[in-house]
């Protein structure tokens with residue numbers, strides 16, 4: 035058994051970590067938070083040039099051709115540094131959908147642009163919770179009408195993959211009849227938008243079974259997002275731990291209070307459980323194992339809980355100062371919430387996990 | 397045991413209803429906020445106008461003696477008033493520190509002529525009060541305050557800094573905890589004062605909080621003169637005065653947990669679908685609706701027990717810490733679940749969604765502060781463990797040492 039990443043994979047992770055430490059600073063992330071930028075262009079460019087964002091895309095389409103294990107470690111660092119870039123929209127969702135469902139021509143047409151970071155892409159592939167009555171999209175084989183569901187990075191994307199019935203539709207957002215509606219979000223560092231289409235030219239992705247591909251892509255995204263969550267949670271805990279060594283009350287470091295030690299030990303324990311599930315998910319994703327649906331759902335649930343807990347208690351451990359705009363605690367609180375809901379909430383993934391377990395037990 | 401009004405209580409309820417109907421404005425939506433759409437100055441002016449009417453009718457401080465501006469009423473009457481007022485659009489938070497903490501401290505400790513000076517305008521909302529206890533180096537450990545008050549004839553000269561002072565940006569007066577003796581152990585060298593926040597040498601800087609709002613402040617004191625007459629309680633008696641204030645605070649917090657959050661969840665769950673079915677039919681959603689009720693109603697009932705004790709002349713003690721401990725975390729959990737109900741759409745900003753969302757997202761962004769303000773979750777657990785259950789305290793090295801020496805360490 036070898037349940038760990040290789041030295042080469044860790045080297046890539048280290049390189050991404052140093053790049054992000056330098057460029058995805060609190061200040062850079064706040065440019066997006068406070069609406070002065072729509073994403074961190076420099077970070078995005080670097081992630082693409084390093085072959086980090088495109089680690090799992092085949093070389094034939096301009097990717098680095100490394101694999102999913104590498105991409106998982108990139109995701110962990112992105113989460114850790116709150117990278118405000120279209121990694122999940124372009125790479126985990128849209129590129130994966132084109133790769134798995136597109137014709138050769140469709141792949142040749144779009145993937146190299148995505149791999150170079152020139153084309154930002156997004157996708158909406160289902161999710162089981164709905165709030166507002168959906169406005170169904172209509173596709174007549176050539177043109178698309180209606181309003182999309184909420185799309186990650188929808189305001190800046192040039193390509194969208196949308197599910198219409200059981201089909202996956204590819205639409206060039208530079209085409210006619212596209213109206214973007216940017217929407218305020220609880221985590222403005224990962225913006226959302228809707229897009230209204232009026233007779234916009236669009237085409238089917240080649241696959242015969244769009245729903246199955248969508249499911250498969252979501253499982254992959256669940257694993258990758260779990261790495262982002264583990265990275266964000268681990269950083270939240272570090273910030274709290276460091277502060278608890280510095281801050282004094284009642285003549286002691288607050289980190290010497292057992293109440294805080296146990297709280298931090300609990301956070302750590304949940305993160306490490308989530309990390310173990312995420313690693314297992316990474317293995318299943320990289321080896322295209324039949325266990326993927328189970329492993330992905332487990333990673334998603336464990337990592338969602340770990341990050342929410344670490345972010346909530348991260349503020350609490352800081353006391354009053356943790357409640358201020360200037361401290362980064364709330365950036366993690368917001369990102370934890372974003373990641374918890376962006377491809378559907380915990381409950382649906384927990385149900386999916388139970389479904390898989392029951393199926394396997396039959 | 398009986399939750400029905402006695403004939404006297406029923407009569408009081410009728411009086412309150414009639415007064416509110418004649419003077420107040422009913423809510424049209426459950427989450428409608430006082431002064432919606434008004435700017436801060438206009439909202440404050442309208443809030444003060446409302447408070448003035450309320451005080452004139454005696455409802456600003458129902459349990460206070462009449463000569464102090466109250467109604468000489470019972471704690472139950474106070475509850476009845478609050479229950480009835482809940483249906484009306486009234487200011488929230490603006491007078492909370494005044495009525496809940498500042499003025500009760502003045503009532504209990506100030507000289508008669510100061511009571512005559514401050515109580516009436518405070519109850520009427522003409523002057524707003526703040527609580528100036530916390531400092532950068534003294535939060536949970538309030539006894540460690542370093543703001544210095546030095547006697548100069550019949551006045552005190554104050555230098556130092558307070559932080560997290562709610563409402564100071566529109567406040568008029570504050571109760572200020574300062575160190576007057578550096579040679580006594582930390583809690584014994586403190587004295588409480590009334591401070592005029594408009595006095596020369598007071599500088600107030602709003603703090604930008606994580607929600608994006610600025611409801612609390614840093615307050616700096618540079619050679620601020622306070623007449624000795626404004627001292628509350630004896631010199632060196634500040635700790636005891638502060639505990640009496642916190643006791644008041646304990647009675648009023650927890651009561652901040654709305655009791656209708658499960659209704660918001662029900663409303664949302666009726667609108668949302670999970671797997672194409674109404675979320676309200678899903679057993680997991682129903683379980684969370686039940687959980688929301690358990691916490692909210694539990695807190696409300698514990699407060700009722702506290703009030704009953706109060707009406708029998710007993711003082712509810714540290715066990716009332718339970719209410720804030722449960723309430724603040726419940727706010728966080730319930731608002732989080734509300735957002736999760738709507739999946740990806742639940743991430744949209746409240747402005748885009750309308751309905752209950754501005755309210756629920758405010759709770760979600762405010763709850764981390766509620767878990768810290770007025771004693772953190774951890775400090776409240778210590779209070780319950782040590783002061784209710786009688787468990788031994790942590791080993792302390794800062795108790796019997798002159799503060800001057802601690803400060804050096």
Ligand SMILES: Cc1cc2nc3c(=O)[nH]c(=O)nc-3n(C[C@H](O)[C@H](O)[C@H](O)COP(=O)(O)OP(=O)(O)OC[C@H]3O[C@@H](n4cnc5c(N)ncnc54)[C@H](O)[C@@H]3O)c2cc1C
Nearest residue numbers: 291350351353354529530535536560562765769770772774
């Ligand atoms: C929204 C808001 C409004 C406020 N309004 C006011 C106001 O109007 N006036 C005012 O005076 N103050 C106000 N405060 C300040 C508040 O009372 C303090 O923030 C609070 O007491 C915590 O102190 P601190 O921020 O210094 O954190 P610290 O005391 O430094 O706490 C940091 C961490 O250490 C933990 N900790 C500390 N001591 C112990 C211990 N003995 N055992 C276990 N854990 C411990 C805490 O639980 C916390 O997790 C407000 C705070 C907030 C958030």
